[in-house]
Amino acid sequence: MLYVPTMLDWKQLPRPIVALAPMADMTDLPFCLICKEHGAPLVFREMVSSEAVVRGNAKTLDMAKFDEAERPIIQQIFGSNPFVMAEAANIIEERYHPDGIDINMGCPVYNIVSNFNGASLIRDHDRAAAIVRAVKKAVSIPVSVKTRLGWSRDTDCLEFVKVIEDAGANLISMHGRTKEQGYSGKADWKSVGKARARTSLPFLVNGDIVNVETARSALAESGADGMLIGRGALGNPWFFCEIRAAFDGTISFTKPTIEERVKVALRHAKLHAERYGERGLVKLRKHLPYYFKKDLKSDYPWIDIMELRAKLVRISTLEELEAVLRDLPYSAPRE
Incomplete structure (x- = not known):
């Protein structure tokens, strides 16, 4: 058309x-x-x-x-x-x-x-x-x-x-x-x-x-x-x-949770895989640490943000990324 x-x-x-x-x-x-x-x-x-x-x-x-x-x-x-x-x-x-x-x-x-x-x-x-x-x-x-x-x-x-x-x-x-x-x-x-x-x-x-x-x-x-x-x-x-x-008062905004960050990072990764093939995940490495910036530590002190970021820049496949993000503790551990 x-x-x-x-x-x-x-x-x-x-x-x-x-x-x-x-x-x-x-x-x-x-x-x-x-x-x-x-x-x-x-x-x-x-x-x-x-x-x-x-x-x-x-x-x-x-x-x-x-x-x-x-x-x-x-x-x-x-x-x-x-x-x-x-x-x-x-x-x-x-x-x-x-x-x-x-x-x-x-x-x-x-x-x-x-x-x-x-x-x-x-x-x-x-x-x-x-x-x-x-x-x-x-x-x-x-x-x-x-x-x-x-x-x-x-x-x-x-x-x-x-x-x-x-x-x-x-x-x-x-x-x-x-x-x-x-x-x-x-x-x-x-x-x-x-x-x-x-x-x-x-x-x-x-x-x-x-x-x-x-x-x-x-x-x-x-x-x-x-x-x-x-x-x-x-x-x-x-x-x-x-x-x-x-x-614009007609639009509302709520700060994204860690769960939402994970969801969007994975969506981004899947789009990368579709666009560039499996090697697209290596190309995505430069984006991933931005989803989990250091200042998240104040909201989620029980998550080792620096260790997470270090893992993210080493992933090579969608499965590796999913594995890194799958076990993130969204809630503070019980005492």
Whole structure:
């Protein structure tokens, strides 16, 4: 059946906009589904290489596949060649029909910026604008840009957001650190706000949003229309329901119990096995400790959380994971 997309209109979405941020090697199909099942209104998929898409690389194209339950879904791409980026966006739209294309202009990782991708584009306004214009012309869906405060200065973004807006982007999201900071230090939401004030586009703030308090502060200090939640959602898909409950009185939130954490971790594991085969459980190891963070010790002092986490990063099969989690004592032992 021919897919007829429902056009995503960033300007008309209820405020605050709440979405799962694109995270390399993290926001794949299984995790995006888990987040959608627990209240994420929107999800941004992990970035894929435009060069690999255009070459027809099977692994890369498979990364862009998604489940209909993930909608609305935005596929992020990266690259430095406007023509290749445009062709890749067109291939992804025609093959998979996502609800939007996001252009990575913020990744600080060396092997990305060394090839003039990601955050390198903040220093090349002409190339960045050409990429946005080319992608916009190549697709019929909204085009957004994810970037940072700058390369080395937190003022680099002030002119850059105008360049992106003038090139025709539909949305800007901004991480509150420079490329040189990487993920160190604290996200500077006030500096994000200075960039936000320079554009009329819908704008999302990103970085260090890990609870309701930081979500409120990020929005207040940045003046953004919404937020991208990244590491705060790892092992905590309930965070989306919690955020929405804090801003929308029609939704309630209850802190997940250890039983619920086990249930969702196992659901995540089964999705991984379906998506990647039995070896998918090795790929899941990086997610599992997040479901059982150290601060659970205060609620469940009788569980050795550190020993549990150590076991989780060694599992290789679904059966091993089930065995580790099966015997967890949910209630305090009787004296």
